[in-house]
Amino acid sequence: MTSYNNYRDLAAFLDASPVNFWAVNTVAEHLVAMGFKELKMNDPWTIQPGDRYFVTKNDSAIFAFIAGHGPVTSGYKIISAHSDSPGFRIKPNCEMLCDGNIVKLNTEVYGGPILYTWFDRPLSLAGRVILRSDDPLHPQRRLVKFDRHLLTIPHLAIHFNRAVNEGNPLSKQKDMLPVLGRVAEPSQAKGLVKRLVAEKLGINAEDIIDYDLSLFDTTRASIVGLNGEYITSGRIDDLSMAHAALCALLDTSANICNMTRVMAIFDNEETGSGTKQGAGSPILDYILRRINIAMGGNDVDYMRAVDNSFMISADDAHGIHPNYPEKQDPTNHPTVGGGPVVKINANCKYMSDADSAAVFASLCERAGVNCQYFVNHSDVAGGSTLGNILTGQIPLRGVDVGAAIWAMHSARETASLSDHNDMIAAFSTFYRL
Secondary structure (H helix, E strand, C coil): CCCCCHHHCHHHHHHCCCCHHHHHHHHHHHHHHCCCEECCCCCCCCCCCCCEEEEEECCCEEEEEECCCCCHHHCEEEEEEECCCCEEEEEEEEEEEEHHHEEEEEEEEECCCCHHHHCCCCEEEEEEEEECCCCCCCCEEEEEECCCCCEECCCCCHHHCCCHHHCCCCCCCCCCCCEEEECCCHHHCCCHHHHHHHHHHCCCHHHEEEEEEEEEECCCCEEECCCCCEEEECCHHHHHHHHHHHHHHHHCCCCCCCCEEEEEEECCHHHCCCCCCCCCCCHHHHHHHHHHHHCCCCHHHHHHHHHCCEEEEECCEECCCCCCHHHCCCCCCCCCCCCCEEEECCCCCCCCCHHHHHHHHHHHHHHCCCCEEEECCCCCCCCCCHHHHHCCCCCCEEEEEECEEECCCCCCEEEEHHHHHHHHHHHHHHHHC
16 A cells, blocks of 8 residues: 655645645645745845745745756746635625524535535535735735534435436535524524634634635545555545645755756636636746846846746546546546556647657656556547646646546545656656756
8 A cells, every 4th residue: 555754645635735725835834844935926036046935826826946056048847736626615795594593605616516526525614814904905814724524515305306316407506505504593694604714713703804715525535445546535636736746846856957946836727727826827927037037037048948948737637437438538548547647639728749748758757657648539528727728828848747537526536546656756757857
């Protein structure tokens, strides 16, 4: 059975990262422990070869780098992933009073979750809270997470829907609202969530202006399988790739490298990346330019550096399902446990081409791990990910890759521990070059 130590513990990483804000917080804690220092975008930067820094954006995206020892034109070795996962966000004024003084919460679906996988699970709340400050343009921000089982979304009994197992269309506004609990008096319902948050943080509820809160499944990550070969958890897509990138960066941090090594964990990939902290924004371009300038470069140096760069866009892939093999391409269907996956699409939904796919296959070969390929079944429309969106901002060579998983976008997904080790090995080989 595969084991992990310290920051290699994928299960602990997933459990500590119930939502995007907490994922970034967890990554930052590991970086600080390994000597990385935080930079602010509105501060002047002075960077020397070998310096270790990180930058956050909106508390939900994080970018870490180790400055290269070569000329500023040497370029960047980038691994990107994302911090967000499909689920449910809590709306403002969320409390809804029902018969018997039962309070349910009004939610909005985030991204594309498999809705029915969220029924009848122990759920809780986590996210970011915005507090009053002396400067209205810069309110205080605090993270909050309830570790106890706080909510559930109860399914309708089969006696009231005899056809439930024959197909069950769901209303996101009606069927998917979580029950928080029962209050003694109807007047206690209004503002209940803010009061719970205030009690948790030890503050006054009146100081809470707003919040970014989401539901998460409190069931901890678990190792399953005949030989303990699989891990099941929420948020494997894409926190497993964020964890693999983090491990690789920290594993190779003592190595001397001419190129600047970069780990970019974006937010909002599941909703199209079109935010200031998403891959569709110029944030990575800004950071790379700031590094170039802080190390004595100019615009032409930056353009030359970009041309010498390579990016691995890491977002999990679809493993062939034992019960639905017909859903996959007949000759390019990766297996869970079969090694890292290169993702290819003729319509450029992925940034991979023959050149960049060959680069990653060579990295896997040098790392001593197998390499697989994913191509969509030609009758099935596929999705997109970070790679092709980023190349609309920065003209990088690069490849889209991932680990093959089952039940992508379920409340609980399944991945292979050996694939995770192999992905770390491939990423570490990339950073060591």
